[in-house]
Amino acid sequence: YLLSLDKHPVATKAVTSAVLTLAGDLICQLVIDKVPELDLKRTFVFTLLGLVLVGPTLHFWYLYLSKLVTISGTSGVISRLLLDQFIFSPVFIGVFMSLLVTLEGKPSLVVPKLKQVKRISTLSKPFPDTVYVPFTDEEHLQLLQEWFSSLIANWQLWIPFQFLNFYFVPQKLQVLAANFVALAWNVILSYKAHKKVIAE
Numbered sequence: 081y082l083l084s085l086d087k088h089p090v091a092t093k094a095v096t097s098a099v100l101t102l103a104g105d106l107i108c109q110l111v112i113d114k115v116p117e118l119d120l121k122r123t124f125v126f127t128l129l130g131l132v133l134v135g136p137t138l139h140f141w142y143l144y145l146s147k148l149v150t151i152s153g154t155s156g157v158i159s160r161l162l163l164d165q166f167i168f169s170p171v172f173i174g175v176f177m178s179l180l181v182t183l184e185g186k187p188s189l190v191v192p193k194l195k196q197v198k199r200i201s202t203l204s205k206p207f208p209d210t211v212y213v214p215f216t217d218e219e220h221l222q223l224l225q226e227w228f229s230s231l232i233a234n235w236q237l238w239i240p241f242q243f244l245n246f247y248f249v250p251q252k253l254q255v256l257a258a259n260f261v262a263l264a265w266n267v268i269l270s271y272k273a274h275k276k277v278i279a280e
Contacts, residue, residue, distance in 0.1 A: 094135035101130025104266020146251040
């Protein structure tokens with residue numbers, strides 16, 4: 081793994097993130113939601129975002145963060161932690177959940193102007209069999225609530241861990257270190273992101 085990380089850091093982290101998001105969603109569906117049948121489209125989309133969004137984004141973010149904050153010691157760790165959790169995380173979780181619901185066929189959750197459009201042409205659908213319908217203000221509020229709930233859960237889990245991660249772990253291994261707690265986070269994120277979808 082370390083050899084692959086040195087030669088192909090982005091690809092290695094992307095694949096690792098894909099495996100963890102896949103496992104997280106499967107655990108969420110089978111253990112927490114106890115679904116009678118797996119939603120393979122949901123799993124595919126969640127895993128795809130792990131591959132193309134989560135792994136590569138975290139790689140470049142941690143790299144940029146280490147160059148942005150050059151202070152050593154506790155002050156540097158706290159600075160990185162504040163930027164990571166209060167600037168990056170809210171935006172990243174919002175982007176992740178927005179892309180997730182869009183790819184699952186609900187773009188009006190993140191684009192309010194599409195509320196009056198009852199259907200979108202088949203060519204623009206990521207999944208042709210999905211019926212695209214308008215969403216109410218209540219459902220937009222639901223997305224906002226789930227984003228905030230996910231953000232709080234993110235802080236509870238990641239702030240203590242990231243403090244240790246930034247303090248003790250070399251930059252190139254920080255994504256790998258984060259993977260040790262990422263599985264639990266992926267289960268939480270999958271549950272939060274799909275809570276409304278399952279209810280429907």
